[in-house]
Amino acid sequence: MDFRLSEEQEKFRQEIRDFLKGEIKQGLWEPSCDAWIMGHDPEFTKRVSKKGWIGLTWPKEHGGQGRPYIDRLILTEEMLRYGAPAACHWFADRQIGGAIVHYGTDEQKKELLPMILRGEAYVGLGMSEPDAGSDLASLKTKATEDGDSYIIDGQKTWTSGGSHMNWIYLVARTDPDAPKHRGISEFFFRTDLAGINVVPIVDITGGVHFNEVFFENVRIPKTSLIGEKNKGFYQILNQLDYERSGMERLMANYPLFEALIKYTKETKRKGKPLSQDPLVRSKLAQLKIELEIGRLHMYRVAMVMDEGRAPNWESSMSKVYGTAFEQRLAGAAIEITGLYVQLSPQSKRVPIKGMAYHSYLSSKGYSLQAGSSEVLKNILALRKLELPSE
């Protein structure tokens, strides 16, 4: 057992910090909550790509650096700490590249991986549909073979980053007669094709981050199929393990935590800084305790991946834990800012840039996306604890 990071890893962390602090200093962007999923900044992504920080864990032969998942965790931890606008490349780096490495043909690897590494693939994840949420396998969007093509018809929804995407990773039904889990395949294709219509959905914060995506008679080449036809559901389960595993499930609203600490030191009530109020101290300390427990969960997941195992129940556990923490952070920020929390980010006199307000609203979705907490607890109960399903 050894909780120490290697010297190289500590150096790596410092390098990332210096880079991000430098960016902030130059005024290239401001730290914000949810920037990993809402901060679309192609130029930032280009600079990250130049640093070689996309595809860190992919094998070298595919242009990656073959580095351990812990290194990537360090990278994402710092990105989230500084609220960096990494949304353009996040999905492609986190799970799509890996899926192509795993399931793609040689041609697909040659064509697609360099594009991801260059930070040019802004990927949307086309899984959920109006009637297929937790029960993803009940999806209806069809992919029908037609000569050298598949024809896609149907609708996806909640597609994060849909307004910015230029590629989509789509899960569609390829065999309507097979049992529902066994007739699904995965596709990866450009979104500038005829018949694709993206309609933004305004979310609870008033922002636009997810979208409806309609497919009408969209013709995609057969080479867009990733992995085996009709095995897509099993592939996606594995990818979801990775989707759930990251630091963004603990630190999506981390900038709020830092800002809140600063706020309590600078804000006086009854002549004393809030940070000296025993209740405030206790709340902030409890958050710190919970954050650190969460980090241990996250590092454990990365270590499981470094052992060559897909993080299965471990990432379910850490995601449920982490997202609940983020919601408690938002809750504590609200209690501490008191009446001020009603002021929206655009309002005069709003404290901490409206982060508490934003986070209170946006964190509601954390425990739904990438598997609701209930579904993840089911996984934990059935797969780790082996409780009976009936």
Place this chain on the structure above:
Amino acid sequence: MQLALSEEQEMLRTMARDFLSDKLPKATVKEMEESEAGYSPELWKEMAGLGWMGLAFPEKYGGSGMSFLDLAILIEEMGGACLPGPYFSSVVLSGFTILDIGSEEQKAAYLPKIASGEKIFTLALTEAGASYDASGIETKASAEGDNYVISGTKLFVPDANVADYMLVVAKTDKGFTIFIVDARSAGISYTVLKTIAEDKLCEVVFDKVKVPKTNILGEPDKGWPEVEKIIQRGAAAKCSEMVGCIQKALDMTVEYAKDRKQYGRPIGSFQVIQHYCADMATDVDGTRLSAYKAAWMLSEGLPCTQEVAIAKAWAGEACQRVMALAHQIHGAIGVTIDHDLQYYTRRAKAAEVSFGDATFYREVVAREMGL
């Protein structure tokens, strides 16, 4: 960074688990709890024979030269088995303190006796104020010739009823001093208090107890930083004990949920029960990860005020959540005195408050955060 135990650590764990499950059925735990001594001298000897008392002491003092982390693994197993007795007092609270600041003569004189189990040590620290800070200490020691004279009343002293020696923390001229006191010295009397964990916490009265100056442990007046270290080691080791405790409670609960049928199906197939179990498992793992981290840092000699505080604050509250759900899932059978669950429930509460509860450590964390 890696989280796996070494092969030796796995062996230690397996050996400890096998030994304890063989020697310590709950009926035996109960007998030990009800006995006057609170432990079994035969079992004590066997444990010493296995090298458990001296596990983490250097070989030259009769130990095996293993680490605090190794010790934590052993203690986790003891927690799972609900081992009663003075192991914690003698080894964690006292042995390590002597090892840390004892003179060469003191180490040579006492550590081999702790390691062999021949002598039992304990720590007399807390008092009526029931706190772990210096302001709670009123017991005084005044210099008189070659001796100090100690007067005052200590509370919650574990295992004073069987201890041969006590490390007594007392106020001296310009600070606090730790004394090694022969428990049979004139002027010492004790009363065993009835406790929730049925452990032997005592009130110990020191009435002008004479202690030779040579029995000062560490430096006179400069004892408090060491007391803080004792509390820190105690808290970290407690966390490991708590991991053992709640892991066992989780295992028992999952087994029960698989077996117990209502409405014609195992209750473990109801989603609410599954989610309760998932929550318990998450709490257990968080407690284990943070307890290991704290123990590892102590082993490595790294500064870990914050890590120990986080681990203990977390463990205290996580234990309560786990035990509450364990009971809910067990139904009425779990609240009977004949069911094994109650051993864990009682210990979890005692462990939560020992060596600092969550409120205490939240303030430590707040300070560490620069608040």
